[in-house]
Amino acid sequence: MSKEYETVIGLEVHVELATKTKIFCGCSTAFGGAPNSHTCPVCTGMPGSLPVLNKQVVEYAMAVGLATNCDITKDCKFDRKNYFYPDNPQNYQISQLYLPICRNGKVEIETEDGNKKFIGIHEIHMEEDAGKLVHDEWEDCSIVDFNRSGVPLIEIVSEPDMRSAEEVIAYLDKLRLIIQYLGASDCKLQEGSMRADVNLSVREAGSTTFGTRTEMKNLNSFKAIARAIENEKNRQIDLIEAGEKVIQETRRWDDTKEYSYAMRSKEDAQDYRYFPDPDLVPVHISDEWIERVKAAQPELRTEKLARYQSEFELPAYDAEILTGTKKLADIFEATTEICGKPKKVSNWLMGETMRLLKEKNMEPEDIRFSPVHLADLIGLVDEGTINSSVAKEVFEIIFDEDIDPKQYVEEKGLKTVNDAGALRETIEKIVNDNPKSVEDFHNGKEKAMGFLVGQTMKAMKGKANPAMVNEILRELLSR
Amino acid sequence: MSLTSESAVALGKKIQAKEITAVEAAQAALDAIRAKEDKVHAFVTVAEEEAVLKRAGEVQKQIEQGILTNVLAGVPVAIKDNMCTKGMLTTCSSKILENFIPTYTAEAVLNLEKAGAVIIGKTNMDEFAMGSTTETSYYGATKNPWNENHVPGGSSGGSCAAVAAEECFYALGSDTGGSIRQPSSFCGVTGIKPTYGTVSRYGLIAYGSSLDQIGPVAKDVTDCAAILEAISSYDKKDSTSINRKDLDFTSALVDDVKGMKIGIPKDYFKEGLDEEVKEAVLHAAKVLEEKGAIVEEFDLGLVDYAIPAYYVIACAEASSNLARFDGVKYGYRTADYEGLHNMYKKTRSEGFGAEVKRRIMLGSFVLSSGYYDAYYLKALRTKAMIKQEFDKAFAKYDVILGPAAPSTAPLLGSSLDDPMKMYLGDIYTISVNLAGLPGISLPCGIDKKGLPIGLQLIGDCFNEKKIIQMAYAFEQTRPYQHSPLSACTEA
Numbered sequence: 001m002s003k004e005y006e007t008v009i010g011l012e013v014h015v016e017l018a019t020k021t022k023i024f025c026g027c028s029t030a031f032g033g034a035p036n037s038h039t040c041p042v043c044t045g046m047p048g049s050l051p052v053l054n055k056q057v058v059e060y061a062m063a064v065g066l067a068t069n070c071d072i073t074k075d076c077k078f079d080r081k082n083y084f085y086p087d088n089p090q091n092y093q094i095s096q097l098y099l100p101i102c103r104n105g106k107v108e109i110e111t112e113d114g115n116k117k118f119i120g121i122h123e124i125h126m127e128e129d130a131g132k133l134v135h136d137e138w139e140d141c142s143i144v145d146f147n148r149s150g151v152p153l154i155e156i157v158s159e160p161d162m163r164s165a166e167e168v169i170a171y172l173d174k175l176r177l178i179i180q181y182l183g184a185s186d187c188k189l190q191e192g193s194m195r196a197d198v199n200l201s202v203r204e205a206g207s208t209t210f211g212t213r214t215e216m217k218n219l220n221s222f223k224a225i226a227r228a229i230e231n232e233k234n235r236q237i238d239l240i241e242a243g244e245k246v247i248q249e250t251r252r253w254d255d256t257k258e259y260s261y262a263m264r265s266k267e268d269a270q271d272y273r274y275f276p277d278p279d280l281v282p283v284h285i286s287d288e289w290i291e292r293v294k295a296a297q298p299e300l301r302t303e304k305l306a307r308y309q310s311e312f313e314l315p316a317y318d319a320e321i322l323t324g325t326k327k328l329a330d331i332f333e334a335t336t337e338i339c340g341k342p343k344k345v346s347n348w349l350m351g352e353t354m355r356l357l358k359e360k361n362m363e364p365e366d367i368r369f370s371p372v373h374l375a376d377l378i379g380l381v382d383e384g385t386i387n388s389s390v391a392k393e394v395f396e397i398i399f400d401e402d403i404d405p406k407q408y409v410e411e412k413g414l415k416t417v418n419d420a421g422a423l424r425e426t427i428e429k430i431v432n433d434n435p436k437s438v439e440d441f442h443n444g445k446e447k448a449m450g451f452l453v454g455q456t457m458k459a460m461k462g463k464a465n466p467a468m469v470n471e472i473l474r475e476l477l478s479r
Numbered sequence: 480m481s482l483t484s485e486s487a488v489a490l491g492k493k494i495q496a497k498e499i500t501a502v503e504a505a506q507a508a509l510d511a512i513r514a515k516e517d518k519v520h521a522f523v524t525v526a527e528e529e530a531v532l533k534r535a536g537e538v539q540k541q542i543e544q545g546i547l548t549n550v551l552a553g554v555p556v557a558i559k560d561n562m563c564t565k566g567m568l569t570t571c572s573s574k575i576l577e578n579f580i581p582t583y584t585a586e587a588v589l590n591l592e593k594a595g596a597v598i599i600g601k602t603n604m605d606e607f608a609m610g611s612t613t614e615t616s617y618y619g620a621t622k623n624p625w626n627e628n629h630v631p632g633g634s635s636g637g638s639c640a641a642v643a644a645e646e647c648f649y650a651l652g653s654d655t656g657g658s659i660r661q662p663s664s665f666c667g668v669t670g671i672k673p674t675y676g677t678v679s680r681y682g683l684i685a686y687g688s689s690l691d692q693i694g695p696v697a698k699d700v701t702d703c704a705a706i707l708e709a710i711s712s713y714d715k716k717d718s719t720s721i722n723r724k725d726l727d728f729t730s731a732l733v734d735d736v737k738g739m740k741i742g743i744p745k746d747y748f749k750e751g752l753d754e755e756v757k758e759a760v761l762h763a764a765k766v767l768e769e770k771g772a773i774v775e776e777f778d779l780g781l782v783d784y785a786i787p788a789y790y791v792i793a794c795a796e797a798s799s800n801l802a803r804f805d806g807v808k809y810g811y812r813t814a815d816y817e818g819l820h821n822m823y824k825k826t827r828s829e830g831f832g833a834e835v836k837r838r839i840m841l842g843s844f845v846l847s848s849g850y851y852d853a854y855y856l857k858a859l860r861t862k863a864m865i866k867q868e869f870d871k872a873f874a875k876y877d878v879i880l881g882p883a884a885p886s887t888a889p890l891l892g893s894s895l896d897d898p899m900k901m902y903l904g905d906i907y908t909i910s911v912n913l914a915g916l917p918g919i920s921l922p923c924g925i926d927k928k929g930l931p932i933g934l935q936l937i938g939d940c941f942n943e944k945k946i947i948q949m950a951y952a953f954e955q956t957r958p959y960q961h962s963p964l965s966a967c968t969e970a
Contacts, residue, residue, distance in 0.1 A: 041582065045808065046563075046581070047571075047576070047684040047803065047804075048680075048681065048682040048684045048685070050681050050716060052716060052717075053718065080799050082798075084802065084823055086807045086819065092799050273798075273847055273851075274846075274851075279718060
């Protein structure tokens with residue numbers, strides 16, 4: 001490579017909103033469900049049906065816009081985007097082109113070198129999701145499931161302000177946190193509740209004009225996004241270096257092959273024939289409404305980070321990790337509320353919880369256990385009912401099945417044995433059975449002590465109170 | 480006089496008075512259809528006799544129990560075939576919906592059912608309401624009950640012909656550019672296009688969504704007021720529905736026009752207007768003047784721009800509204816195809832008629848990138864300016880009076896070859912839809928060919944009562960004339 005190049009990246013991020021019902025009808029937005037069980041005449045495009053806007057969608061979009069420093073469009077409108085595809089029952093998507101709800105925003109990210117940088121937000125608009133096509137190879141046919149048809153989305157369109165994969169990830173991370181904290185979406189990339197299309201071009205360093213850009217689709221994880229950016233940047237540089245032209249086109253990323261291929265070029269780009277949807281009236285957003293949404297806005301991450309350190313006296317590191325996802329922060333606060341022991345709750349979340357998430361390849365959003373069960377577990381350890389190694393075993397089961405630890409410990413007989421008589425009996429037997437170790441101990445080998453403790457715990461199935469075992473053993477050995 | 484020659488309200492009163500039963504009324508309508516349908520062809524679907532009589536029996540029982548007290552309870556009605564009726568074929572007179580049975584009923588029809596209406600069938604129309612003659616129907620043309628060689632008008636030609644032929648007591652139509660008022664005029668019956676947003680569009684298969692309104696077609700103004708009162712409602716399922724508190728339209732049935740101001744737009748009486756129509760309409764103005772109204776001529780302005788603006792807006796909306804008919808989910812699908820694109824293309828090429836295709840293409844064109852501003856946006860601005868012209872007029876007048884159509888019903892087969900001429904026939908009705916105003920068409924004469932002439936009264940938004948009152952007053956001077964076919968008793 002003879003020249004220096006700069007990568008210019010802009011993002012289109014689709015986020016599925018967490019409303020209970022769809023954007024234009026009363027059908028459930030719940031994920032899953034038998035095909036076409038969450039449908040009605042509206043979301044299946046039956047003749048004569050009409051859309052009615054779900055107000056909650058407007059409020060979520062407004063909340064995201066306010067949290068990303070956008071201007072709110074006081075009178076926004078919906079437009080029809082016309083194109084034929086079977087997953088789209090009306091053959092038009094209701095979206096916003098001419099007057100999107102939010103414009104001119106920005107979010108601050110931290111770059112690799114630790115500097116702060118603003119990424120501009122061009123606009124945020126509301127729209128409806130499409131259904132899902134299922135291709136049946138055996139029957140040689142395609143069938144369509146409209147459960148997802150009409151699920152509300154916002155599309156957040158950034159300015160071309162990012163210059164590297166790291167900045168893209170930092171921006172996405174920031175957006176995700178903001179939206180999760182607002183409760184507007186769970187933002188799961190894998191499940192598709194957050195989807196990002198990457199617009200990328202390269203230019204010679206120092207140039208002020210943009211190169212020809214491509215749009216990359218089908219990016220299902222942060223890692224895939226990073227890989228796709230690296231790959232596309234190199235592909236475009238190679239083309240330019242070879243004296244060829246970058247073609248403006250949409251490309252699809254195949255993450256298993258780490259390769260992208262052209263889907264359609266600008267020439268065969270469709271004319272969507274956008275026009276205002278005559279079935280919907282303009283949405284008037286009053287100052288009072290904006291104020292109400294602002295007032296209802298929950299605590300965002302920056303505020304939480306500071307509060308965890310001041311109110312709960314957590315180290316900065318703990319606070320950083322716990323507030324890193326809304327879900328962890330929610331569990332932390334709920335559990336602390338019940339048991340009043342923030343540091344211990346933090347330890348369980350930072351330690352065992354994170355370990356299990358990593359081991360099981362899960363995201364914090366996938367956590368299913370109830371805060372009350374973690375609080376009870378902490379209580380059981382603190383009152384000496386179980387010891388810490390038993391607690392770790394019980395926690396794994398709480399993590400997997402959300403069992404009630406009190407009941408479980410009782411049923412499985414996992415309570416620490418505090419009965420000195422029973423303990424003494426077991427230890428005496430172990431001392432008698434292991435004369436070699438006793439001799440080693442008397443010869444000054446402290447390790448032998450550890451062996452005998454281990455044997456005792458094994459015999460007691462881990463339920464012995466470790467302090468008592470030590471005490472009794474020392475007493476017997478000193479005789 | 481046979482039972483079917485009664486007006487809807489007159490029949491309804493007899494039913495409430497137990498002089499006649501709902502079952503007898505339904506039987507009379509079914510017999511009338513049997514006798515006349517071959518000649519008039521007003522229906523796409525006639526409901527099954529057994530089902531109609533069963534429904535009439537249930538309604539009768541509820542009338543006797545005092546549950547159903549609306550004057551329309553037990554009165555047989557026909558519904559234009561672009562309104563969804565649960566379990567009953569709804570085709571829009573198109574091949575593409577030849578097998579479409581809706582899973583739900585349109586709100587306006589539901590309102591009628593709640594009042595105790597007995598639905599007797601679905602009426603023929605221009606395909607997707609695109610046309611002015613009912614000749615673009617895939618299921619064959621409807622004939623004018625005054626002369627079977629002439630068209631009934633359109634697009635609600637089936638509804639108006641069914642009322643005029645007395646196959647039913649009243650009907651629902653829909654009006655996007657004159658589709659209730661023009662065929663009412665051609666068939667010698669009365670029809671109202673209400674203020675946009677008065678009757679819910681939920682379940683009305685859309686043509687031009689921003690212009691479509693459902694309205695009544697009946698023998699007289701009294702019927703129309705009672706029907707409009709029954710079908711109007713604020714419907715949360717329709718975002719363009721308006722919550723009105725003044726839906727007691729029958730309260731306007733008063734024979735008094737003293738001091739009411741009538742404006743006659745000079746532009747409506749220029750070239751292109753048939754001499755006999757002009758005479759009859761101006762005579763009606765004179766009659767009203769004699770009854771105490773103040774009549775004045777004025778310049779309306781922008782009249783010539785209404786038709787181009789209308790066709791741009793209606794076709795643009797239609798091109799998108801009709802995209803859902805693609806052979807995927809319901810309706811007609813072509814027999815043989817290779818792949819998705821070919822299935823779409825063949826289904827739509829075979830399923831839509833020529834006029835519908837013409838309007839889809841026109842609408843797609845005006846919305847396409849590079850033309851949107853020049854055509855669609857300009858049409859929207861024109862629409863807003865037309866509304867302002869009417870605002871100015873209604874600052875001075877209570878009602879605007881004019882013809883409903885430039886001529887009486889043309890001969891069958893004489894319109895479709897020249898679409899431009901057919902489009903120009905909508906000149907007096909179209910601007911009312913663009914401005915969202917209420918309009919009524921009622922008979923005011925018969926021409927030398929023996930065909931009815933219609934008078935149109937236009938009111939300001941939400942002023943249905945003024946046009947109803949004036950129409951009612953005029954009607955008192957001119958008793959209802961039954962069409963020749965209405966007397967036919969044998970097939």
